[in-house]
Amino acid sequence: MRRLIATAALGVCAFAAQAGGYTQAGKLHSVQVWPAHNGVLVQHEYMINPDGCGRSDQLLLRPSDPFFKEMYAMLLTAQAMSKPVHIHVNGCDQNFPVIVVTAMVN
Secondary structure (H helix, E strand, O other): OHHHHHHHHHHHHHHHHOOOEEOOOEOEEEEEEOOOOOOEEEEEOOOOOOOOOOOOOOEEEOOOOOOHHHHHHHHHHHHHHOOOEEEEEEEEEOOEEEEEEEEEOO
16 A cells, blocks of 8 residues: 555656656647758747747657657648647757647647
8 A cells, every 4th residue: 555655656756756847738820840940840829938948939749759740740731721739848959949739729
């Protein structure tokens, strides 16, 4: 029983220590690929920069992330269909907030 409680407490602490934040549900203004950046740059209707990255005008989706293809496809679909999305960002890379989760909403 103690192990279960300790495991649950550590799990809660790990989520509480997670930095970053979520955007409101909003539409995408742009999805861009530039040779100077390793990744996809995204402009969301409700931009956020919870970790104080150097740039707050765009978000970065990195091709090295495990679900890059799925998130990129979702973002392109959302933009093409004018559907709102939630985006979770965490950390900074190339001075941009890094996209770690995407979710399309109706």
